[in-house]
Amino acid sequence: METAAGLAIGLVAAFLQSCSYVVSASYVRGSGKPAWTLLAPSFGLMGLFAAVLLPFARPAAGAPPPDWPRLLPAAVACIAMCMAGNGAMFFLLRRLDSSRASPLLALKVPLLAVAGAAAGRACSAAQWCAVALVVFSAFLLAGAGRRVPAGAWAWLLAACAAFCASDWFITVSCGACEASFGGSVARVSLFAACVIYIAGGLFSLAALVVQGVPSRRVWLRWAAPYALCWFSAMIALFACFALCGLVLGNIVQSARGLVSVALGWAIARAGRTGLEERVAASVVARRAAAALLVVAAMALYAAGKAA
Numbered sequence: 149m150e151t152a153a154g155l156a157i158g159l160v161a162a163f164l165q166s167c168s169y170v171v172s173a174s175y176v177r178g179s180g181k182p183a184w185t186l187l188a189p190s191f192g193l194m195g196l197f198a199a200v201l202l203p204f205a206r207p208a209a210g211a212p213p214p215d216w217p218r219l220l221p222a223a224v225a226c227i228a229m230c231m232a233g234n235g236a237m238f239f240l241l242r243r244l245d246s247s248r249a250s251p252l253l254a255l256k257v258p259l260l261a262v263a264g265a266a267a268g269r270a271c272s273a274a275q276w277c278a279v280a281l282v283v284f285s286a287f288l289l290a291g292a293g294r295r296v297p298a299g300a301w302a303w304l305l306a307a308c309a310a311f312c313a314s315d316w317f318i319t320v321s322c323g324a325c326e327a328s329f330g331g332s333v334a335r336v337s338l339f340a341a342c343v344i345y346i347a348g349g350l351f352s353l354a355a356l357v358v359q360g361v362p363s364r365r366v367w368l369r370w371a372a373p374y375a376l377c378w379f380s381a382m383i384a385l386f387a388c389f390a391l392c393g394l395v396l397g398n399i400v401q402s403a404r405g406l407v408s409v410a411l412g413w414a415i416a417r418a419g420r421t422g423l424e425e426r427v428a429a430s431v432v433a434r435r436a437a438a439a440l441l442v443v444a445a446m447a448l449y450a451a452g453k454a455a
Contacts, residue, residue: 157391162404172237178422215325222324226344240307285438293427325339399443
């Protein structure tokens with residue numbers, strides 16, 4: 149029952165994350181402002197959300213305190229990499245529809261495999277097959293529609309590298325909190341998420357002083373929806389990890405690519421061609437097939453690790 153609930157929540161996280169990409173694409177294509185200017189207001193709001201949530205996530209009285217000397221640097225590095233990854237995504241979405249950009253984030257898998265091999269952690273044969281499957285799906289997506297510009301590939305790889313680093317610092321942050329919550333994965337991840345996003349809110353306050361406070365239109369039309377989608381997706385994702393484990397959680401998270409393809413099709417059919425190019429049904433089917441391959445590759449990668 150818990151696993152089923154975790155999978156359902158993971159699909160909610162995938163949907164919300166896909167929605168956040170649509171909002172950010174709308175901003176970078178419709179606001180006329182530099183892509184990075186959405187980071188400060190949206191992450192500032194997420195910091196506020198996290199501060200409101202923190203009292204409900206703190207350790208119980210008498211529990212050992214978190215390892216703050218380890219937690220704080222990891223939280224700062226995590227949110228810095230997360231913001232860098234989101235910034236790269238904003239630039240990517242200026243050049244590429246979200247229905248193609250989201251599944252391509254699975255290129256994190258080859259990056260992780262190469263980094264692991266360089267660090268002496270060899271991948272199994274099944275994991276290398278998964279890496280090959282991800283690369284093949286990327287070629288399918290690249291050919292499903294207009295040619296992907298060279299600049300888009302550069303921003304995609306930058307986003308993948310930043311998100312890989314952010315994911316690693318999440319594990320460090322959670323590890324620094326474990327003793328405070330008696331091994332409760334849900335409470336550890338919630339507390340770590342609050343600390344991480346409060347750090348992001350402090351970064352954002354400093355950035356807003358430099359770049360200036362955005363207009364009311366920017367706050368209401370883009371920053372608030374993006375912050376709500378992204379932060380809610382992260383909380384749902386942590387809950388998914390707690391209920392069904394990291395392996396299944398990562399597999400269901402990869403479904404965001406398929407969700408983005410479906411959202412892109414719906415947006416194009418609604419006439420919002422400024423956000424999503426209207427393409428033939430065969431192209432949509434090819435993108436969906438590539439996104440399904442990504443889910444299969446993630447499952448194979450996880451199975452190879454378990455073996």
